[in-house]
Amino acid sequence: MSLSKHLRSAITEEMDHHGGPRAAMLESLRMIQQEHGWVSDEHLEEAATLLGVTTAEIEDVATFYSLIFRQPVGEKVILLCDGASCYLNGAEDVRDAVMKRLGIGFGQTTPDGKYTLINICCVGGCDHAPAGVIGRNRKLVGPLTPETIDEILGEDAK
Amino acid sequence: MSRIRIIVNGETREVEEGQDILSACTHQGVEIPHFCWHDALGSVGACRLCAVRVHSGPEDAEGKIEMACMTPVADGQRIEVADAEAEEMRAHVIEWLMRSHPHDCAVCEEGGACHLQDMTVATGHRTRRYDGPKRTHRNQDLGPLLTHEMNRCIACYRCVRFYRHYAGGRDLDVMGAHDRVYFGRYEDGPLESPFAGNLAEVCPTGVFNDKGWSKDYARKWDMTATPSICSQCSVGCNIFAAERGGRLRRLQNRYNGEVNGHFLCDKGRFGALHLPDGARLSGPRVRGLDVSAQEAITAARTALERGAVAIGSPRATLETNFALRQLVGPDRFFAGLPDLEAQTVARMAGLLARHGAPSLAELERCDAALVLGEDLTGTAPRAALSLRQTARNASDALAAEKGVPKWLNNAAQVAGEGRKSPIALVTMLPDALDDVAAWSMRRAPEDIAAFGQAVAAAIRGERADAEATAIASALQAAERPAVLSGFGLARPEVVDAVAAIAEALGEKTRLYLFPPEVNSMGLALMQAQGLERAFEALEAGKAETALIAEADLFERADSLLVDRLFEAAKEVVVLDSYATRTTARASITIPCADWAEAAGTVVNHEGRAQRRFAAYPGAPAAAWRTLASLSDTLSGWATVDDVLAELGQALPHLAPARDAAPSVTFRTPLGKIARANWRFSGRTAHDQAGGIVRDAERADPDSALAFSMEGTHGAGAPPALRTGYDVPGLHSASAAPYLTDANGGHLQEGDPGISVLAGFQGPDAAPALPAMERGMRPVPLHDPFAGDEIGRRADYLAKRCPPAQVMLHPADAKRLHLKAGDLATVDGLHAEAEIVISDAMPEHHVGLSAGRVAPRSLSRIVKIGRQG
Amino acid sequence: MSAEQPLTGRARPDRRPHTLKEWRKLGGYDAVERGLKTMTPEEVLDTVAAANLNGRGGAGFPAATKWRFMPKPGEAPGDGPSYFIVNGDEMEPGAFKDRILLEAVPHQLIEGAILAAYATHASEIIVLIRDAYRDAIANMTRAIAEAEKAGYLGKNVLGSGFDVKMWVHPSAGRYIVGEETALIEALEGKRAVPRKRPPFPAQSGLWGRPTTVNNVETVSCVSHIVGNGAQWFRALSKTEEGGTKVFGVSGRVNKPQIIEAPMGTTAAELIERAGGVSGTGVLRCFQPGGGASGFLEPAEADIPLDFAHVAKAGSMFGTGTMIVLDESACPVGVIARHMAFYARESCGWCTPCRDGLPWVAEIMARLERGEGRMEDLEVLRDTVEIAGPRGRTFCDLMGGAMSPLGTGLARFGDLFEAHVREGCCPIARDYGRAAA
Numbered sequence A: 001m002s003l004s005k006h007l008r009s010a011i012t013e014e015m016d017h018h019g020g021p022r023a024a025m026l027e028s029l030r031m032i033q034q035e036h037g038w039v040s041d042e043h044l045e046e047a048a049t050l051l052g053v054t055t056a057e058i059e060d061v062a063t064f065y066s067l068i069f070r071q072p073v074g075e076k077v078i079l080l081c082d083g084a085s086c087y088l089n090g091a092e093d094v095r096d097a098v099m100k101r102l103g104i105g106f107g108q109t110t111p112d113g114k115y116t117l118i119n120i121c122c123v124g125g126c127d128h129a130p131a132g133v134i135g136r137n138r139k140l141v142g143p144l145t146p147e148t149i150d151e152i153l154g155e156d157a158k
Numbered sequence B: 001m002s003r004i005r006i007i008v009n010g011e012t013r014e015v016e017e018g019q020d021i022l023s024a025c026t027h028q029g030v031e032i033p034h035f036c037w038h039d040a041l042g043s044v045g046a047c048r049l050c051a052v053r054v055h056s057g058p059e060d061a062e063g064k065i066e067m068a069c070m071t072p073v074a075d076g077q078r079i080e081v082a083d084a085e086a087e088e089m090r091a092h093v094i095e096w097l098m099r100s101h102p103h104d105c106a107v108c109e110e111g112g113a114c115h116l117q118d119m120t121v122a123t124g125h126r127t128r129r130y131d132g133p134k135r136t137h138r139n140q141d142l143g144p145l146l147t148h149e150m151n152r153c154i155a156c157y158r159c160v161r162f163y164r165h166y167a168g169g170r171d172l173d174v175m176g177a178h179d180r181v182y183f184g185r186y187e188d189g190p191l192e193s194p195f196a197g198n199l200a201e202v203c204p205t206g207v208f209n210d211k212g213w214s215k216d217y218a219r220k221w222d223m224t225a226t227p228s229i230c231s232q233c234s235v236g237c238n239i240f241a242a243e244r245g246g247r248l249r250r251l252q253n254r255y256n257g258e259v260n261g262h263f264l265c266d267k268g269r270f271g272a273l274h275l276p277d278g279a280r281l282s283g284p285r286v287r288g289l290d291v292s293a294q295e296a297i298t299a300a301r302t303a304l305e306r307g308a309v310a311i312g313s314p315r316a317t318l319e320t321n322f323a324l325r326q327l328v329g330p331d332r333f334f335a336g337l338p339d340l341e342a343q344t345v346a347r348m349a350g351l352l353a354r355h356g357a358p359s360l361a362e363l364e365r366c367d368a369a370l371v372l373g374e375d376l377t378g379t380a381p382r383a384a385l386s387l388r389q390t391a392r393n394a395s396d397a398l399a400a401e402k403g404v405p406k407w408l409n410n411a412a413q414v415a416g417e418g419r420k421s422p423i424a425l426v427t428m429l430p431d432a433l434d435d436v437a438a439w440s441m442r443r444a445p446e447d448i449a450a451f452g453q454a455v456a457a458a459i460r461g462e463r464a465d466a467e468a469t470a471i472a473s474a475l476q477a478a479e480r481p482a483v484l485s486g487f488g489l490a491r492p493e494v495v496d497a498v499a500a501i502a503e504a505l506g507e508k509t510r511l512y513l514f515p516p517e518v519n520s521m522g523l524a525l526m527q528a529q530g531l532e533r534a535f536e537a538l539e540a541g542k543a544e545t546a547l548i549a550e551a552d553l554f555e556r557a558d559s560l561l562v563d564r565l566f567e568a569a570k571e572v573v574v575l576d577s578y579a580t581r582t583t584a585r586a587s588i589t590i591p592c593a594d595w596a597e598a599a600g601t602v603v604n605h606e607g608r609a610q611r612r613f614a615a616y617p618g619a620p621a622a623a624w625r626t627l628a629s630l631s632d633t634l635s636g637w638a639t640v641d642d643v644l645a646e647l648g649q650a651l652p653h654l655a656p657a658r659d660a661a662p663s664v665t666f667r668t669p670l671g672k673i674a675r676a677n678w679r680f681s682g683r684t685a686h687d688q689a690g691g692i693v694r695d696a697e698r699a700d701p702d703s704a705l706a707f708s709m710e711g712t713h714g715a716g717a718p719p720a721l722r723t724g725y726d727v728p729g730l731h732s733a734s735a736a737p738y739l740t741d742a743n744g745g746h747l748q749e750g751d752p753g754i755s756v757l758a759g760f761q762g763p764d765a766a767p768a769l770p771a772m773e774r775g776m777r778p779v780p781l782h783d784p785f786a787g788d789e790i791g792r793r794a795d796y797l798a799k800r801c802p803p804a805q806v807m808l809h810p811a812d813a814k815r816l817h818l819k820a821g822d823l824a825t826v827d828g829l830h831a832e833a834e835i836v837i838s839d840a841m842p843e844h845h846v847g848l849s850a851g852r853v854a855p856r857s858l859s860r861i862v863k864i865g866r867q868g
Numbered sequence C: 001m002s003a004e005q006p007l008t009g010r011a012r013p014d015r016r017p018h019t020l021k022e023w024r025k026l027g028g029y030d031a032v033e034r035g036l037k038t039m040t041p042e043e044v045l046d047t048v049a050a051a052n053l054n055g056r057g058g059a060g061f062p063a064a065t066k067w068r069f070m071p072k073p074g075e076a077p078g079d080g081p082s083y084f085i086v087n088g089d090e091m092e093p094g095a096f097k098d099r100i101l102l103e104a105v106p107h108q109l110i111e112g113a114i115l116a117a118y119a120t121h122a123s124e125i126i127v128l129i130r131d132a133y134r135d136a137i138a139n140m141t142r143a144i145a146e147a148e149k150a151g152y153l154g155k156n157v158l159g160s161g162f163d164v165k166m167w168v169h170p171s172a173g174r175y176i177v178g179e180e181t182a183l184i185e186a187l188e189g190k191r192a193v194p195r196k197r198p199p200f201p202a203q204s205g206l207w208g209r210p211t212t213v214n215n216v217e218t219v220s221c222v223s224h225i226v227g228n229g230a231q232w233f234r235a236l237s238k239t240e241e242g243g244t245k246v247f248g249v250s251g252r253v254n255k256p257q258i259i260e261a262p263m264g265t266t267a268a269e270l271i272e273r274a275g276g277v278s279g280t281g282v283l284r285c286f287q288p289g290g291g292a293s294g295f296l297e298p299a300e301a302d303i304p305l306d307f308a309h310v311a312k313a314g315s316m317f318g319t320g321t322m323i324v325l326d327e328s329a330c331p332v333g334v335i336a337r338h339m340a341f342y343a344r345e346s347c348g349w350c351t352p353c354r355d356g357l358p359w360v361a362e363i364m365a366r367l368e369r370g371e372g373r374m375e376d377l378e379v380l381r382d383t384v385e386i387a388g389p390r391g392r393t394f395c396d397l398m399g400g401a402m403s404p405l406g407t408g409l410a411r412f413g414d415l416f417e418a419h420v421r422e423g424c425c426p427i428a429r430d431y432g433r434a435a436a
């Protein structure tokens, strides 16, 4: 599937902003991901062509930043904080509970494509520790407990 | 910049201000371990290996551990390399780097000539404390020229810095982050840059290596190294030819501060290597029959006695061309080229003699440039790489205004705000240098000279169009403007246009004119007329025999013309190392040494005579030697020295060529200079048991070099005879900077080569292009991966080279009913080529891959058709 | 507006940001009017200097001193604008103070940024915000649009002749983006690999142009300083360093939270206000300024928290967001988390950080599992000693990582050894796994 018309024009528009095509690469990747959840090879290649940069150049930044996903992710991306404050408040019990429930580890997606679990550094939710951010809009959740993970996973995870 | 004093390891040294400590020490011969610093790429502070203690002055008793590469030198500064804390830091950096490095030195191509190994040994890292899992990567197939073994990577970032920033490549990059950084392409596939091969030397460990060498591998210390000159274009890059068992294994850069610095192009590095079986001309033949060498010589002598013309070659050395000339006399000596080319190159030589012929190093210091007509990347790639550096000077100047020195490489790039020196490219097709040009102008071949004349007029203050005026004022405003052109379009009038610009700009002009081949300039300096004159002599009955050395005439001249020779000559005697279309039609053929098998002198685009030497013993004799045996008058020629002495008498401007390298009688206190490594013993001796012979039995009369390991090594030899860098403890290309006087500077004892232009008077004007009727005009197309007539056959390079092309404008293609991808025929020529249709091609012109589809100068309208 | 809490006092408990109209009613943009209409850029700068405003992003560098490096219009070589960048990356473990300032009081930040840009002759303001702060990104973007519409941003702001643009740039993730020169690289669309300093950003910053980078909290202080004067700002503090501080208290406390309090407030006081130590209720140690600050112990809980005092105690005030450990929390476990974090977040440019930290992280994990060896401690000590001092690595990430490890080894060496000797975490054995 190729990029939608409005994404294509958003990408070319970005180029006229600041710094030209180079500076627009990262923003293009973010926009693609916002729409598709992740950045596929096909979309990356298309963005490169639109921007007049090489695939190597765009992959250089795409693979540097941790929140550009170059692999398909589930419908809901769960980013669990593994920072110290969360750790001190039982993050690992929450982590274990989520992993057990979903049957996946960090960096994995459930076979049904519903969830992807990723560890992330401190999400700025230390006052809600253990915390995480969920979904495309990165909603902050916490304090989590092994007992309340159903709430963040939603109904389908039961 | 002024000289200041620093104290290094207790010794006071005078150094140039404005550089970093690591550079200053390196050129003083003081070793500071390093990885990411590179003489040509500057400092980026990534590896942290160059830690030293720096005391800012006499009062600073404690000092501070600093990265030598990131710290500027300052007057009175005291630097301790052997400081205990600095040593500890360096040892740990190695320990960290070796954490995931595979212990595969036993099978690694780089082994024994590896900067990582050298640094590891130098810092005393012996035992391994890390016992966790090693990081591993997937390797990529980077095409036919280079290997990729990412597990060996130590993340010095040299590869991407060279490939992207220095050479302008865009398909290699760094990916990932933290301890999983990866240097490669987006996906498998050949590296696009024609300078990618340099990665094999830029990489301080074994990630990138020469694939051909890897397949036909020998350890560095098991190979001999011979100083040589690349034969693939007129730049004449200095190379080391590495050989084992009578086979060339690889070519590497040999530092020459004026010519190639640290870098070669891929055509030079991989061309003329790994030739397929059968490429060589097999034994002597007379009229189709295999004969003995003596029989062939006798037959040739007889043929010469019937009256002969001799036809020289821009591929052959001064010695061979001069032997031809002496055999038949100057009036019967002709260039194996159409007159158009012979006279144009002579005109170039004359202009360079008059205006001065600056080096590529000087080009990199220019502050404006105009390229008129020449596809520099196609015809003289190494020069294009230099021009790319020229483009950065404006950026570096702005950075300097902000107090950011050029050597602080990444910072200077940012501070320079992407400013470019004014460079104008006036070419027929989109150009590989367009990304650094301020003006990228496309013109049909016949309009290019006119544009050049308009620029000249504008400089003289006459009216001209807006673009010509703008370019003229940029050149005028510059302190060191460069004007570049060549024979790439095969249009002589372009050279006259360049002459007009140089004349108008005056003394400050840096003039660059690139003739097509390695010794085009040398041949022109011998004042030989073109092939047409040779045919006329044959046709007029002034001679019956044509004697040709090292030239496939079909390569350089229209076959309709060359056919005349075979019709007019009763006997055609050809000396060559390779089987060519010309040897196939000769009546007498005699094999001779190729470029790597015999000593000889060639003259590059700047009129620099340079000597190359035989890379191994036992090859057929140099062509000049066989030629000398064809006449009793030349029997006094025992060595190249003798030939060049006589050449100097006959053509005084060429007299200095004799000093392009020390005489064959030169000896160091240790005797000759050894081609074989110190370590060329042990296992080598063992597996060569019985095959090792004393050097006396493998004499090389034409050099002061020994084939054995006896004698002087590397740095102890005069620069033109160096067989290596020979810096204690260092075994890789990273040793070169220790022998130079500055970053990108001269070899401390001077860069090899000597100018032979002085006093040469060329023709006053370039020859006129013959008038052509209406129709499809041929234009040569150049490809950086297309070697010369020999290099094109080199296995690995040939795989990298795109198919030969016949390029047409869409309107012409439509008119001729041709489609892209069709196989084309060009009337009178036999090459296979693919039709390429491009808007960029001017209408009524047809681009023909030079040498492959048609000779580079073809002065007639051609008919294009579809094959089959 | 509460006098003691100028920065957070106006924030609503649910963090719903004010509209411009609401903000104006609370005195918003008065300082901008005052600054732009009645003061020269130099006067604004001098006022901030007199206020002793130290950068709140970690290093505590005086804001005005940094601003003075910015060239006046026409004085910088090259062509193009000067930039003022607000650093809202906030990814340090334990740091969550900028979030509230971005989410709840975006207009306060805009005010400060306009004044800062005015003082530094910058005509473009960029706010970089980490990707996970989506509300902050949205609220900031909306507030900027409002301010622009009202003429606080744009051409000839308030008739002062000062032109300034402002926009938000969301980061694509990675802690190193917060390092100011890496941030600039990220804005240029490159890998966020730090730059060498010098040249400092004021000499050659974003696209080679003069640039200043300040933390969200630093910038948020500026309108208060200009509005109320330097003396007022200094009087907010209990120490020499001006202002209040948006502290954070997290880890083993009963009510982890953001607390705006005078500069110089003690850890004991803050922990008290955060509901006291949780778990066993007995304080074992704390990191006063986020994950990159060294450990302090109960005896040091009464020192005034500001940059100078904390540095003197052998730690770093950093972001002022403390992480608290009670008796049942194991510092080795906390350090292990930190090391895994720093190893993962290294940009991969320089060797000690790229290859040294993963090794340290592996060892810490092994120690925690009870599989450590005495030789491992040797490697840890070596790494601290070799890579810890400033200048050994390209940027301060590695140095930051070495502070908890170095102070941990120095203060809790026995505990490290006990992990090896006993083949397990003795604290976990005695108190159970790290759960409050």
Ligand SMILES: Cc1cc2nc3c(=O)[nH]c(=O)nc-3n(C[C@H](O)[C@H](O)[C@H](O)COP(=O)(O)O)c2cc1C
Pocket (backbone or CB within 6 Å): C054, C055, C056, C057, C058, C059, C060, C061, C063, C087, C088, C089, C090, C091, C092, C175, C176, C177, C178, C179, C180, C181, C213, C214, C215, C216, C218, C219, C395, C396, C397, C400
């Ligand atoms: C690894 C690293 C990460 C950093 N992350 C942040 C950050 O997230 N936010 C921040 O304001 N400063 C961060 N800093 C500090 C910045 O480099 C810079 O000093 C600061 O933004 C300047 O603002 P200030 O002077 O107002 O404190 C970081 C520094 C380092 C070395």
Ligand code: SF4
Pocket (backbone or CB within 6 Å): C176, C193, C194, C345, C346, C347, C348, C349, C350, C351, C353, C354, C393, C394, C395, C396, C397, C398, C399
């Ligand atoms: S210390 Fe070095 S590798 Fe680590 S983040 Fe800084 S520059 Fe990158």
Ligand code: FES
Pocket (backbone or CB within 6 Å): B022, B033, B034, B035, B036, B037, B044, B045, B046, B047, B048, B049, B050, B067, B068, B069, B070
């Ligand atoms: S050579 Fe100095 S840091 Fe690499």
